Amino acid sequence: AxxxxxxxxxxxxxxxxxxxxxxxxxxxxxxxxxxxxxxxxxxxxxxxxxxxxxxxxxxxxxxxxxxxxxxxxxxxxAEQSENLKLKEELAGEAEKLLPIGDLKGARAAFRSINERWEAIGHVPRDARPKVEGRMHAVERALQDAEESEWRRTNPEARARAEGLTGQLQAAVDKLRGQIDQARAQGNNAKADKLERELEGRQALLDQALKGLQEFGG
Incomplete structure (x- = not known):
């Protein structure tokens, strides 16, 4: 049973x-x-x-x-290993765009590489972070280049920086004139006080000029 x-x-x-x-x-x-x-x-x-x-x-x-x-x-x-080879080749092609000189050309080239990348299927899971990391590094470099280009060419920011620099330059020139006048009148105490004020203004002006250099100005 x-x-x-x-x-x-x-x-x-x-x-x-x-x-x-x-x-x-x-x-x-x-x-x-x-x-x-x-x-x-x-x-x-x-x-x-x-x-x-x-x-x-x-x-x-x-x-x-x-x-x-x-x-x-x-x-x-076998297919995923083949896909990995293709993606590694594209990552290498993207890395050749570094360091980024011609931003417009690099952006267009990266877009074309990325389109081909998206068309490729999966790669072995353990190999994915490394090959994707290589592409992300190039993408980050492009974003950084775009940001500094935007800062350099953004008219509003540039105008603000130029305006601030102009105001500070005028204030520094005016203080220098006042210091010379005070010394000529023998008023050293007033001249010393104005000198200290001038130092502060001059430091701000140097900083503003440095900022303006970023805009290629």
């Missing part, structure tokens, strides 16, 4: 194993096959004349599934 019970259980397991053999849902199906194998071991042995036949069918169904899975995975691995 026990062997007959084992035969019935194993018949059911064989039916499910055969039904799953054509599945392409690789992860869940492989997990289910592992569960079926545990159930098979727990079921005990059927009558000798049935046991071998049931086992061959059960094992055969699994073999069909796992062979198909291996073939797909091998194909996927």
């Amino acid at each position: 026990q062997r007959e019970e084992a035969r019935k259980t194993k018949e059911r397991l064989v039916s499910e194993a055969e039904a799953l053999s054509g599945s392409t849902d690789w992860g869940p199906t492989a997990a289910r096959y592992r569960e079926l194998m545990s159930e098979w071991k727990a079921a005990g042995r059927a009558q000798r004349e049935h046991e071998d036949d049931l086992w061959n069918r059960f094992r055969g169904a699994q073999d069909i599934f796992f062979a198909a899975r291996s073939s797909v995975f091998a194909e996927r691995d």
Whole structure:
């Protein structure tokens, strides 16, 4: 009776194993096959004349599934390795744009590289951070170049910097005149006080002139 019970259980397991053999849902199906194998071991042995036949069918169904899975995975691995090679070549092409001189040309070239990059499929997971990091570094360099170009050519910011520099220059010139006048009148205390004020203004003016240089002014 026990062997007959084992035969019935194993018949059911064989039916499910055969039904799953054509599945392409690789992860869940492989997990289910592992569960079926545990159930098979727990079921005990059927009558000798049935046991071998049931086992061959059960094992055969699994073999069909796992062979198909291996073939797909091998194909996927080969394809992903090829994709990695292509992406590494593109990352190298992008790195040749550094350091960025002609911003407009570099931006257009990077856009073209990026379009080709997007068209390539997945790469092996462990290789992804390194190759993507190389592209991101070039992208960051482009963004930095764009920001400094914008600062250099942005008319409002430039006008503000020029206005501030002009005001400070006028204040410095005026203070110098007042200092000369105070010294001429023999009022050294006033001249010394104005000298200290001039130092502060001159420091601000130097800073503003340095800022203006960023605009190529």
